[in-house]
Amino acid sequence: MIELISLENVSAFDQIAIPLDLSGSEGENRATESCRIDADNDLAAIKSWLRIKGENPKTYQAYQKELERFLLWAVIERGKAFSSLNTDDCQAYINFIKQLQADNSRWVAITPTNKGHGRWKPFQYRVSKKNTDTTTVLSIRSVNYANTVISSCMDWLVSQNYLKYNSFSGIAASKSASSGMQVSQRLFTRQHIQLMLDYAHSLCDSSQPDHYAQLRVLFILKFAFNTGLRLHELAAASYGDIEALEDADGEQYFLRVVGKNSKLRKTSLPTAFIADIRAYRIAMKLSPVLENIADDTPLINSLRKKVELQLSPAALHKILADFFKRWHAHLMAADQLDNRLINKVKQASTHWLRHSYGSFLANDCKIPLAYIRDELGHASISTTSIYLNADDKKRQQAVSAAFVVNTDA
Structure with a gap:
């Protein structure tokens, strides 16, 4: 783990202070052809994708949250730019959020917190109504949602000649052993x-x-x-x-x-x-x-x-x-x-x-x-x-x- 960004100082997604060498301006997965969006770094590229999803504020906020978590994890935990991550890195992220525990005080907040107040964390732990014994932060459904959102963003960035390939494309959805209701029952x-x-x-x-x-x-x-x-x-x-x-x-x-x-x-x-x-x-x-x-x-x-x-x-x-x-x-x-x-x-x-x-x-x-x-x-x-x-x-x-x-x- 590398001390590069203080999560406590993150006040807005637009203003994340990423070191220049990890900004993605020279990412290893950057496409060599002419880029079709006005973005010379990873944060700008992600914001371009979010803008095309911006009609519904709720969807925009949900997508932004997933990309923000992933971007911060890439820089802080992996010491890599978003556009330098390979498939092994992306699988490691899925494993990270799947196993993330409530006692991980660096990444997880137990009580609701706001950005800019000094105690904000990318994840928040909520006690499950169905199973009060679990201390994992995200459900399998939430893990798969993160996989889908990030992969969709990378797919689009590949189509815009910002990335060469989608590092999430080979990562399968996680399987759940829960007995939750199927759609046909809900x-x-x-x-x-x-x-x-x-x-x-x-x-x-x-x-x-x-x-x-x-x-x-x-x-x-x-x-x-x-x-x-x-x-x-x-x-x-x-x-x-x-x-x-x-x-x-x-x-x-x-x-x-x-x-x-x-x-x-x-x-x-x-x-x-x-x-x-x-x-x-x-x-x-x-x-x-x-x-x-x-x-x-x-x-x-x-x-x-x-x-x-x-x-x-x-x-x-x-x-x-x-x-x-x-x-x-x-x-x-x-x-x-x-x-x-x-x-x-x-x-x-x-x-x-x-x-x-x-x-x-x-x-x-x-x-x-x-x-x-x-x-x-x-x-x-x-x-x-x-x-x-x-x-x-x-x-x-x-x-x-x-x-x-x-x-x-």
Whole structure:
């Protein structure tokens, strides 16, 4: 380990003071052809990649965190420039973050800290809710996420003739021995969704001071399940994004959405949900005439002021997290416990509603996967196929049938 940078003095990603000989200006992996970006050092090159990912602030911050950690580790632990790292170095980094322990005071903070306050560390240890015995800082999922982000950045830098090769390209994803839920389990059935909406509706008591807040929760749940939008897509949706197409069959409604990697798509708005939007606005004492609503008015409104303001993704996450916590307590107090549903609600998040939407369309409605792919904004239909469990059901039924006792024999 080489004393080159004091982590305590890191105040901003843009201002990391990297020694000139480790800046990457003469990195061993630097391409010899003309570089296609305005970057003569590694920090500038990484910032160029981040800028093309900058449409979504949450994604930008997540990517920046991974690259910042890796850059600091390369200089401090390896004594190398980012653009001088080889595959062995990159594998060593994966091993480092996989084995990183809470007691590593040089790299890990136990309590939240801010940059520039003298106690900041690149990693923060949080006690796992599922396993309080572990002292490793990152989960296998987080390790694989870091692998993916850094490799994606290096791929792009190779394409821009900044790097000769991607040193992460040969590093496989780490395998987990955990028994966490698969995607096919992180969702609610149609029956569970109805129970969820029924409970949310029961909280809408006009005599209570939180009446409008509960009306909004019910609307958010319907919005999320009827569209399958991601959290930041829900928060960003406005009435100006609604598009109505009219023909002999009547009106069909769509919502223009900017998804991952700034990709624009149109997702369907079911006719029944359009009725829900109008009913919600009436309940909130607002005009239900969609055509007269200002384009920049958010579909999910803030209740803090009379003027409708857009909620942040973090605020939206908290609203739904509080609802799932309340629903969980309600189920625990019920006369007849549904342990399977209780366990699901305990772990649920907003993204579960997206998974529920995909599964409902694929399995209950038998909608073609290509349609569902386009609705969800997946890059590949193989991603969408995780929701289709018809083959699994047929396989289980066939195996079960093989063990049925023939009473006629």
